[in-house]
Amino acid sequence: MxxxxxxxxxxxxxxxxxxxxxxxxxxxxxxxxxxxxxxxxxxxxxxxxxxxxxxxxxxxxxxxxDAPEEDNDDEISDAVRIVLEKDPLLDASEIGVSTERSRVTLRGLVASEEQRRIAENDAWCVFGVNDVSNEIEVSPDVASARWRRVAAS
CATH class of the missing domain: 3.30.1340.30 (Histidine-containing Protein; Chain: A;)
Known part of the structure; x- marks a missing residue:
């Protein structure tokens, strides 16, 4: 390549x-x-x-x-959201992120088990994350709805 x-x-x-x-x-x-x-x-x-x-x-x-201080939970959530949104292999539009005491919780819907796994792996890659709870659900309907929105635009 x-x-x-x-x-x-x-x-x-x-x-x-x-x-x-x-x-x-x-x-x-x-x-x-x-x-x-x-x-x-x-x-x-x-x-x-x-x-x-x-x-x-x-x-x-x-x-x-280069961090002047330790990240707080809101900063960790923001960083995880950015990483999810930037990942070219993931549609994170239906994923929510929350953090408590450096433990990230992912909630929402994705189209496949692979997307669910990618989201969790992305969260683990962010500095300051000590644990990840992946509560994302897989729904093929998410892909269908997304395709209909794209086709309509």
Whole structure:
């Protein structure tokens, strides 16, 4: 899917597009045999978002998180929502997130068991999450309703 320079360039570009100031937070990216290694210092979400760089099969996250204080539950919920919304393999439009004492609860509906599993894995990837309760229900009707909305627009 591209050489090492291509994959690291796409990951670097993706971080910049997501609003990470790469002059303030210098990051070293290295790609070898499908594994993207990141070193440096960035805010919380950078590590999990690099999973979606095309050609990457694994991410070695050696980033130091630049957080002036520990995340509170609302910040953890916000971070999980962002990750769910950014995941190209997941439609998170029907998923709700709540957090209490760093324990994330996911509720809502998705179209498949695979989507349910992806949402839980995404939540686990957010810094500050100590536990995940996946209460998402699978309903094929979600996919049908979504398709009807897309077709009507």
């Amino acid at each position: 591209g050489g090492a320079d291509s994959v690291t360039s796409r990951a670097h570009t993706a971080l910049g597009r997501l609003g990470f100031d790469l002059h303030r937070y210098p990051v070293r990216l290295e790609y070898l045999d499908g594994v993207l290694t990141m070193e440096g210092e960035l805010p919380d979400l950078a590590g999990v978002l690099c999973w979606w760089a095309p050609g990457t099969r694994d991410v070695m996250n050696a980033l130091e998180v």
